[in-house]
Amino acid sequence: MPKYVIEREIEGAGQLSEDDLQGISQRSCDVLGQLGPQVQWLESYVTDNKVFCVYIAPDETLIRKHGEMGDFPIKAIHEVKTMIDPTTAE
Template identity: 65%
Template sequence: MPKFVIEREIPNAGDLTPQDLQGISQKSCGVLKDLGPQIQWVQSYVTDNKIYCIYIAPDEATVREHAEKGGFPANSVAEIRSTIDPTTAE
């Protein structure tokens, strides 16, 4: 199943409290439960003004449906074609 990276522009995301992040996570998980097992949230990275999320989903439309139902921005959605890390150099 394809993996996607989602860029969410959220001003001052880096200033969100642990409670804020918990609430966002709970909302996301609730929407995921409603959408069914075909979409999975893997992990997210919070930066100063954006959150980058990794999802497994059948297609971009499903990722965007999650964002719409959750009220989350999805400014960019890109399918991950390959993954590299330091072991790729070996």
């Protein structure tokens, strides 16, 4: 199943409290439960003003639906074509 990186612009994301992040995570999981097992949230990276989320889904449609249902902004969705790491150089 394809993997995607979702870019979200959220002003002040890096200043969100643990309680804020927990609430956002709970809302995301609730929406994912409604959408079913075809879309999975793997992890997210929070920076100063953006959040980059990694999802697995059959296509972008369910990711966009998740964003709409949870009121999560989507600036861009990028399909991961391959992964590399330091071992790729060997």
